[in-house]
Amino acid sequence: MKKVFALVLTLCLLVLTASASSAEKIEFFQQKMEEAPQRAYAEVLTKFNEEYPDIEIEINTVPDAGTVLMQRIAISDIPPIFSDYPTQTQFKEKVNNGYIECLEGNEFLSRVNPGMIELGKHYDGQTYALPLSQNYMAIFYNLDIFAEAGIEELPKTWDELIAVCDQLVSLGITPFSFGDKDAGRVGHCFQALSQATYPGVVDYVVSVVNGETSIADNAEPFRKIGERMLKLHEYALPDYMGTADTVMWENFATGKAAMCITGSYARGTIMISNPDLNLGAFPIPGDVYDESPLLTGIDAALCISASATDEEKDAGLKFFEFISRPENAQLWSDIDGAPSCILGTTYSDPRVAPIIEKAATGVVCDWYASKVTTQVTSEIYQVVQGLLLDGDLDAYIDGLDEAIENAAL
Amino acid sequence: MSASTNNLQAKSPVLHKRGETLIWHFLRNALLCIGIVLIVMPMWLVLINSFKTLEEASQSFFALPRSVNLDNVHELLNGQNYFHHVGNSLLVTVVSMTVVAIFIPMVSYAIARNMRRRYYKFLYTYIMLGLFIPSQIVLLPIVKQMASLNMMNIWGLILLYITFSLTRGVFLFVNYIRVLPIEIEEAAQIDGCTVVQTYFRIVIHLIKPMISTLVIMDALWFWNDFQLPLFLLNRSRDLWTLPLFQYNFKTEYSFDYPMAFTAYLISLLPMLVVYCFCQKYIISGLTAGAVKS
Amino acid sequence: MRKKGFNMDRASFFIITLPALLLYSFFYIYSVILGFYYSMTDWDGLARSFNFIGLDNFKKLLGNKAFFSSVTITFRYALLMVVFTIVLGVLLAVSLNSVKRFKTFFKSVFFFPAMISSVAIALIWDQVFIRALPALGNMFGVENIASPLGNKQTALYAVLFVNMWQSLAMPTVIFIAGLQSIPDELYESALIDGASMFDQFRFVTLPYLVPTITVNAILTLKSGITSFDYAKALTNGGPARSTMLVGIKIYIDAFGETPKFSIANAESVMLFVVIAVLSIVQISISSRSGVNNT
Numbered sequence: 001m002k003k004v005f006a007l008v009l010t011l012c013l014l015v016l017t018a019s020a021s022s023a024e025k026i027e028f029f030q031q032k033m034e035e036a037p038q039r040a041y042a043e044v045l046t047k048f049n050e051e052y053p054d055i056e057i058e059i060n061t062v063p064d065a066g067t068v069l070m071q072r073i074a075i076s077d078i079p080p081i082f083s084d085y086p087t088q089t090q091f092k093e094k095v096n097n098g099y100i101e102c103l104e105g106n107e108f109l110s111r112v113n114p115g116m117i118e119l120g121k122h123y124d125g126q127t128y129a130l131p132l133s134q135n136y137m138a139i140f141y142n143l144d145i146f147a148e149a150g151i152e153e154l155p156k157t158w159d160e161l162i163a164v165c166d167q168l169v170s171l172g173i174t175p176f177s178f179g180d181k182d183a184g185r186v187g188h189c190f191q192a193l194s195q196a197t198y199p200g201v202v203d204y205v206v207s208v209v210n211g212e213t214s215i216a217d218n219a220e221p222f223r224k225i226g227e228r229m230l231k232l233h234e235y236a237l238p239d240y241m242g243t244a245d246t247v248m249w250e251n252f253a254t255g256k257a258a259m260c261i262t263g264s265y266a267r268g269t270i271m272i273s274n275p276d277l278n279l280g281a282f283p284i285p286g287d288v289y290d291e292s293p294l295l296t297g298i299d300a301a302l303c304i305s306a307s308a309t310d311e312e313k314d315a316g317l318k319f320f321e322f323i324s325r326p327e328n329a330q331l332w333s334d335i336d337g338a339p340s341c342i343l344g345t346t347y348s349d350p351r352v353a354p355i356i357e358k359a360a361t362g363v364v365c366d367w368y369a370s371k372v373t374t375q376v377t378s379e380i381y382q383v384v385q386g387l388l389l390d391g392d393l394d395a396y397i398d399g400l401d402e403a404i405e406n407a408a409l
Numbered sequence: 410m411s412a413s414t415n416n417l418q419a420k421s422p423v424l425h426k427r428g429e430t431l432i433w434h435f436l437r438n439a440l441l442c443i444g445i446v447l448i449v450m451p452m453w454l455v456l457i458n459s460f461k462t463l464e465e466a467s468q469s470f471f472a473l474p475r476s477v478n479l480d481n482v483h484e485l486l487n488g489q490n491y492f493h494h495v496g497n498s499l500l501v502t503v504v505s506m507t508v509v510a511i512f513i514p515m516v517s518y519a520i521a522r523n524m525r526r527r528y529y530k531f532l533y534t535y536i537m538l539g540l541f542i543p544s545q546i547v548l549l550p551i552v553k554q555m556a557s558l559n560m561m562n563i564w565g566l567i568l569l570y571i572t573f574s575l576t577r578g579v580f581l582f583v584n585y586i587r588v589l590p591i592e593i594e595e596a597a598q599i600d601g602c603t604v605v606q607t608y609f610r611i612v613i614h615l616i617k618p619m620i621s622t623l624v625i626m627d628a629l630w631f632w633n634d635f636q637l638p639l640f641l642l643n644r645s646r647d648l649w650t651l652p653l654f655q656y657n658f659k660t661e662y663s664f665d666y667p668m669a670f671t672a673y674l675i676s677l678l679p680m681l682v683v684y685c686f687c688q689k690y691i692i693s694g695l696t697a698g699a700v701k702s
Numbered sequence: 703m704r705k706k707g708f709n710m711d712r713a714s715f716f717i718i719t720l721p722a723l724l725l726y727s728f729f730y731i732y733s734v735i736l737g738f739y740y741s742m743t744d745w746d747g748l749a750r751s752f753n754f755i756g757l758d759n760f761k762k763l764l765g766n767k768a769f770f771s772s773v774t775i776t777f778r779y780a781l782l783m784v785v786f787t788i789v790l791g792v793l794l795a796v797s798l799n800s801v802k803r804f805k806t807f808f809k810s811v812f813f814f815p816a817m818i819s820s821v822a823i824a825l826i827w828d829q830v831f832i833r834a835l836p837a838l839g840n841m842f843g844v845e846n847i848a849s850p851l852g853n854k855q856t857a858l859y860a861v862l863f864v865n866m867w868q869s870l871a872m873p874t875v876i877f878i879a880g881l882q883s884i885p886d887e888l889y890e891s892a893l894i895d896g897a898s899m900f901d902q903f904r905f906v907t908l909p910y911l912v913p914t915i916t917v918n919a920i921l922t923l924k925s926g927i928t929s930f931d932y933a934k935a936l937t938n939g940g941p942a943r944s945t946m947l948v949g950i951k952i953y954i955d956a957f958g959e960t961p962k963f964s965i966a967n968a969e970s971v972m973l974f975v976v977i978a979v980l981s982i983v984q985i986s987i988s989s990r991s992g993v994n995n996t
Contacts, residue, residue, distance in 0.1 A: 027644060033657075062643045063656045067957040071640060074747040074963065075553040077561065090959055097750055181852055183940045239836065241941055242849025247832055254467075273665075375960035379768075386942030389854045406768040429899050437797040444794065445811055447867065451830050452814075470837040516722045519715040532719055536726060541978040542734055543928050545952045546970035549747070549963065550733035550740070572729040575722060604711040633819030635931065652819050666829060673822055684817050688810040691817075695872070696879045 025058040026315050029072075029079035031065040036268025037300065040335035047331075048322050055315045057081070073099055080308035081316040086120040086129040086301045087370040100128045101304040101313060108324040116341040119366065120298050128303055130320050132329070133338040135264045135299035137192035138355050143278035145173060145258040154282045154354060156289040158197075158228070165235045168258050176232060177257035178240035179248025180388055187381030189261045192295040193232075194225045195365045196286040199293050201225070202371050205380075208404050209372050215400040222400060226384075226393050232261070233388060241389060253277050265299060268337025280351035283358045293365035294358045299338050379403035459671040466667045481671035490646075491654070495679060498651040501563055501638075502631045505570040509578065510624050512571065514616055517582030518608055522594075524587070533583060539576030544636075552640045562648060566641050570634075574627050585619045586612070621694035632680065651676050740967045747956065747963030759968035768943070769951070769969070776948045779862060780926030786866055787873050787922045788915055794870070795877030796907065816871035824935035827864045851937055854944040861945050865932045869925065873918040880914035881907065920984040924977055948973060 030041055041059055048057070060079070062068050072078055078099060084091050094100055103109060104126045109117060116131040139161075141154075149171050155161040165175040180186045194201045198221045207213050215222055233240060237257050240248075245266070252260035253274040260266075261284065270279065286292030302323070304316040322328060326344035333340035339347040339356070347356060358364075368377045383399035386392075458466050459481060460474040485491055523529040555565045589612075597607045613620075635652040642648040649657075655676040658669045684691065741759060745752035763769045798808055815823065831849040839847035850860035888906045897905065930949025933939065939946040939954065948969060956966035 025645075058645060060643070060645055062639070062646075063653065064639065066959055068639065068643045070747060070957050070959075070961050071549065071552060072556075072643070074549060074961070075556040077556040088959075093746075093748055097748055099748075181849075181941065182938065183942075239848040239852060242831065242852025244828075244832065373960050374958075375962075378959065382940065382943050385940060386854070389942055402767065406766060433899055437800065440793060440797055441801070441808060445808070448811055448815060451826050454830060454834055455826055470833055471841065512722070515718045519718045523715055528716075529719070532723060535731075536722070538734075539726075539730065541974060541981055543949075543952075543970050543973045543977060545928075545930075545949065545956070546737035546741075546967060546974065547730065547733045549956060550736035551729065553736075554729070554733060568725070569729060572725045575726055575730075579722075598711075604714045629817065633821075635819060635821045652821050655819075655825070656821050658825075666833065669825075670829070673826055677818060677822060680817050684810075684814065688813070689806065692809055692813050692875065696875055 025056045026081065026312050027079045028057050028059050028319070029065070029069065029082035030059050030061045031069065031083045032265075032300065033061060033063065033065065034265070034269045035272055037336045040268075040332045043335060044323050044328050044332050045319075047328065048319060051322065052318060055318065057315060057319055076307070078305040078307055080305050080312035081302065081319065082305070083132075083300050083302055084129060085298065085369075086122075086131065086303070087297050087366055089369060089371075089373045091129070092122060095122050095128050099306055101306045101308070103127050103130060103303070103320075106317060106320070108321045111324045111326070111329075111342050111344070113341050113343055116298060120301060129298075129301035130303070130324060131298040131341040132300040132302060132323065133298075133333060133336060133340055134296055134359075135338055136294055136296040136355055136359070137188060137261070137263050137284060138281040138294075138352075139259050139261050139284055140252065140267070140270070140279060140281045141259045142252070142255060142257075143280045143351060145255065146280075149173060149258070155285055157285050158287055161285050162231070169235065174237050174257045175235040175259055176237070177243075177248050177251040177260045178233060178236045179243040179245040180240050180385060181242055181244045183378065183381040183385045185245045185248075185262075186385045186388065187377060188263055190225070190229060190381070190384045191368050191377075192261065192284045193228055194222075195295055196284045196292040197221070197225050197228060199286075199291060199365065202365070202368055205368065205376070205404070206371050208401070209376055209408075215404070216397055219397045222397060223393055226387055226396050229384065229387065230391055230393075249273065264338045268335065271337060278351070280354075282354040290361075290363065293363045294355065295367065296359060296364050297367045297370070298341065300336075373407065375407040376404055379407040455670045455674055455677075458667050459674045461667045463665050463667055481668050482675065484668070485671055485675060491675060493647065494649050494651050494654040497563060497649060498632060498679075501566055501570070501650060502628055505567045505574075505631050506624060506628050508567075508571050509574050509627050510620055513575065513578035513623065514582055514613070514620060515608065516575075517579050518586055518612055518616075520579065521583045521586035522591075533579070536576055536579050539573075540580065548636070548640065555641060561641050561644060563642065566637060569637060569641070570627075570631050574630075578623055578627070581623060582616065582619060585616060589615050618694070621690075625691050625694050651679075737967050738971060740964050741971045742968075743964050745964045747961035752964070755964075759965055760972070763965065763968055763972065768946075769948075771943065772946050772948045772951045775858065775944070775946060776927055779858060779929065779947060780923050782859075782862055783866065783869075783926040783929075784919050784922045786862075787870060788919060790866070790870060791873040791877050791918065792911065792915070794874045795881055796903070798874070799878055799881050812874065813871045815868040818868065820868060820931045821935055823868050824864060824932050827867070828936055831860065852941060854942055857937055857941060857944045861933045861936050864936060865929060869922075873922065876914055876918060877911065880911050884910045916984075916987050920980060920987075923980060927976060927980075928973065 028041075028045075030038070032038065038059075038061060045057060045059060049055075069079075069082065069084075073094065084094070086092075091100075108130065109127060112131055116134065117127055120127060120129055120131050122128055145168075149168055151164055151167065153160075155164045168175045178189075198204075201221060204213075204218070204221070208215055237243075237251055243251070245262075246269075248260060249262065249266050249270045250273055251257055253270045255277075260270075264281075267279070267281075271277065283292070283294045302316075302320055304313055304320075308316065323332065324342055326342055329340045329342035330345045333345055333347065339345075339352075368380075380400060380403055383396055383403045386399060387396040454470070457472075457474055458470065460476075460478050462478065462480075465475060520529045520533050524533070551569065552561075555561055555569070558565070560568065593611055593615075594607050597611055598604075602610065633652060634650075635656065638650045638653055639656075642650065642653065655673060658672040742754060742756055743752045744755050744758075794812065798805070798812065801808055828851070831851055835847045835849060850856040884907065888910075889902065892902045892906050928949055930947055930953055933945045933947050933950050934953065937945045939950045952966045952969045952973070955962045955969065
């Protein structure tokens, strides 16, 4: 009998101690697992703590962050401060459901590049997240290899790119490193290439999603995009399908290939893996340079939960104000490796000038996810991955229609 | 011929035709060797590459490290709060384990000895329902519930482990206890023992093999589980158990894979040590329960 | 005196079961019921309100090609796993049982994988596939050995291999236990009858292992059907959906970037039905073969 009581008592105790513990620190749920952004936030936060010693913000980065954040919103346990992607439909969904605090009226928003504010606005024209950095898709290249191969002019059109690849091949250099194990990475490349080739392609996808037409009705653009995906992979290091993104970056960073199509999110990580790398970037070309847009969007943006306490909201706003000061934004951007959205910062690296120039012309486009759900994009990614596996363009065209239909579930 | 089971089976092939025996031995040894290579190889690669620098590893993945370089280990042990995570894992495993080992046999005993009564019959069927239910369906509702109870922490995790281990535990024990002869217990009761006394003086000794089986099976589960900790302990790094710590290296040290290997190695270390010392007991302990169920 | 003790006993029995009943109802059954309920709503996991829509989710799923391909892949995976587990498990058990020298050593090596977490195993094998295979190829002068995870045809087998690498240990232990319950006399008399080793295996060992085989088969089938952790960590369902097991699909639908929580729950309910049917089959089989089974 005593044992039983002891047991029941232990259980009660367990429950009691469990409910007693609560955290004093304010959580900042940061979604990027890569080393560079983690370090960048940590540095800025250290400076922040010097100025506000009484506010304790703790960065929390977990594996599978996107999933964990969704789960926490589903159970109404939303982190007070978190990073998210304001141009994505999933973020807009969160705003629609009233989970996110409106940032309108805060002084620090005026420090942000107005173009980026515009891009990140919700349907109601209000700003719910502070855009911190921009991302872009580009062809990153190894300046040393290009110089060695005698390539002086960066390719501006598709044909020039292919000429460069052929030249590299003739010198025994592998032009591209691809990492297609993760459908998401295949998709990023596909998004950039498709929009560079056919600037209005997303709108066409939107009309397919709305059931107005189908991919097969007007297969030519997608066939051409598919052919180009395949063409690029002819110039790739072997086993690209089994290669994870990190290995792709590593192969590129260590000079096994001359180029790598990836997002600016990878730049910091590539530099960490080989600090001596002479890294440059140029836009992914289409048929005519002036018409092919640069795929760019808001990469990291910070927001505050609508259900946070006043104290937490206040701390969050102070942190946002702090990180959006040009000197701090500069510090952040230098470590993270992505261009900052904050005015007064410079992205000094001249080797990335072709990207900055392109962005300045205003011929830019946003990610698919700003117009269709991530469900649609991830279904499309799977089909494109399938195309890379078997090279069957007809199956790919049919697959795209089927994928968009599946996504409607 | 009164040889023990093992002995005879070991001897019997010798009595067959020589050629046949040779072929069998050859095939058997080949199978075992391939198996051993497959099992040891990845572990071996993890081990040797943990001691290399990135440069050394990319030059020669299979070669022995040039020197036993403990820099990786140092960096991880100093910078990453390793012992804290080991402590969390230990706490979760030991507490859940103790409660489960005391609690489940008692519940099962009550059920097994009262199967004729309606309440216990119901209870048994009720708990057995868990055998049919895929874990995915419970995941979100349970996490939601834990959050509303403010139990998104290690104690909440322990409570869930205790609850979730009921189904398998009760299933194993009830079937084990039911076939035990009831006469001894009846004799004890005639001598004036209460149920509780009978349980602690007699029954507990009879079910010891099964308890060891349960302890090992569940301890492995609690120690190695990834999904529940990920969903319950994601508020702060301080709460992480070892598997979360380990998974984190998938991205954090994606380039420096010798470092990732070191992380895997030191995460496996506690289990390796336990296994080295207790492997005989672990295997026989598991077999004890397995024979009966 | 005796009567009083009896009542006391009944009370103790009841009190012992009470915490179990409460915990189980409160933390498990309640969640299961909620899960079933969500499967009949249109809740995406984000919205603050949702509607009850009856069986619509199930209807949608039955007409969905992606779900069906997942089901097909899952069954193929589970069946292959059963076949390999039985064949390799029995072979391994017989081999381990007949080894004379280093028996403990062999046993402890073969049982070792059961000690490690599935996450660790997946991470390690992932690295082996990426780093070791090409290096191995270079050593033998074979260029470009590709990771099996990057190929539609081989990815599922690679995942299965890693899964089996860990999960084979337990069934093997159960088989060994089964082997040791075979009476020696049967082998002796078989020998006197001049049976070959294969005959001995075929007519003595195998029949005695049948109950163990059924138990292992059903257990493996269940774990194969619900499996998701290996494929999640190794391929996340790719490439091109070739390893999209129902378990992963549920996970992605429930917690992915665009959550469709109610759909994911409907998928789990369907999985529940399959497992329930299998379990009923198991119970009827094991009660029939119970004579041999202890």
